[in-house]
Amino acid sequence: MKIPFTQSSHIPTDYEFKHSKWIKKILRSYWLVICLHALVQIACYVFLAYDRTPADFIVNVVIWPSAAGSAGILFASWIDRRFSSYSSYAMSAASTIIAWTIIHVNYDIRIIMAACLLPIFSSVLFFNKKGVWVSFAMQMIGYFLLLGVPSYRQFLSSFDIVSIPVFLLAGTYVAQVIVTSSIEVLDDLKDNMLAKQDLIVRNAIMTKQSKTDGLTNLYNQSSFKDYYDKAYEYANNGMSLHLALIDIDDFKAINDTYGHRAGDVILEKVSLIIKENITSSDIAARYGGEEFAILMFEQSFEQAYAMVEQIRQKIAHMGHLELDGAFVTVSVGLKSYSPHLSKDKLFEEVDACLYAAKRTGKNKTVTSLDLPNV
The missing domain is CATH 3.30.70.270 (Reverse transcriptase/Diguanylate cyclase domain)
Incomplete structure (x- = not known):
C-alpha cells in the first residue's frame, strides 16, 4: 500500500498494516466466492434441468450477479487504499452485496439464506462490536430491498418474512457474544503478558546485579x-x-x-x-x-x-x-x-x-x- 508522504502524513501502525492485510485476504476470498458461484451455476445449467433460456441465464444468473459482486469488491479495495479507517465497513458492504445477490439468484434453495450470515461473521474477525451491528444493519437493508422483488416476495411465507430478521438478529447476537468474549480473552492475555514482562524485568535486574562488578557496574x-x-x-x-x-x-x-x-x-x-x-x-x-x-x-x-x-x-x-x-x-x-x-x-x-x-x-x-x- 503506497502512502504519499507529506509533513502531516499519518504513518500506519503495525496494527493498521495487519488490519489492511486481512482485509485484502478476505476480499481475495470473495473473488473466489464469485467465481465458484458462477461455475456452479454453469454446471447446473449444463447438467441439470434449468427453466431459463440461454440468454436469460447468461445475463441474469452469471453476468449481473458476478458484476455486482465484483463492483462491491473493487469499491471495498478502493476504500481500503484511500480511507483505511473505513475498510472493515466497506468489506461488510461488499460481502452484503455478494450474499444477497446469491440469495436473489438462488432464493428457491432454502439453505442459501445462511449466506446472509457471511458478512456478520466476517466482521467478527476485527473484534469490533460496532462493526458487527453495522453489518447487521446492512443485512436488514439487503433483506428489505430483496423483499421488494415480486418473485422473491411471493416465494416467502408469512413465517419466512418474520423469521428471517429474527434469524439475522440471532446470528448477530451470537457474533456479538463472540466478539465480547474474544476481547475479554485478549485483555486477560495482555494483562498476563504485562505481568510476565514485569516479572522478567525484575528477574533480569536481579540477575544483572548478581552478574555485575560492584565497583564498575560492568559484568564480572x-x-x-x-x-x-x-x-x-x-x-x-x-x-x-x-x-x-x-x-x-x-x-x-x-x-x-x-x-x-x-x-x-x-x-x-x-x-x-x-x-x-x-x-x-x-x-x-x-x-x-x-x-x-x-x-x-x-x-x-x-x-x-x-x-x-x-x-x-x-x-x-x-x-x-x-x-x-x-x-x-x-x-x-x-x-x-x-x-x-x-x-x-x-x-x-x-x-x-x-x-x-x-x-x-x-x-x-x-x-x-x-x-x-x-
Missing part, C-alpha cells in the same frame, strides 16, 4: 565467561564477533603512589568511558583487577577497531584530580572471531595482542594484523 569475570561461550556459539553460526582486552597502564604505580581509593576512582572512570562508547549490542566486563574485556557484535572489524581506539584516546586525554592532574593510559588487544580458532585460542591471541601493546610502548591498540604470528 564469571558472567563474562558465560557470555563469551554463548557469543562464540553464535559466531559459529555466522554472527560477527570481535574480542578486545583493555588494561590500564602502570596501575600498580597508581595504587602505590596515590592510594587504592584513587585507583578505584580511576577504575570507575575508565569503565564509564567504556560503557559510554560501546553499542547496546556489545558486552563489557571487568575481567581482572585493572583489565577489561569487550565483546562486540553486528559490526565490521574496522568499526570495532575504531570503537576501541576511541575509548583509548578518550581515556588518554582525561586528566584526573585524584592523580594531581596526571593522565592515565590503557593498552588494547583486539582480534576478530575466526572459524579455525577455538574460544580459548581466540582469547589467548587477543591476550597476546594486549601483551604486545604493553611491551612496545603502551597506550596503543594492537590487533592480529599487527602480529604476523597471531
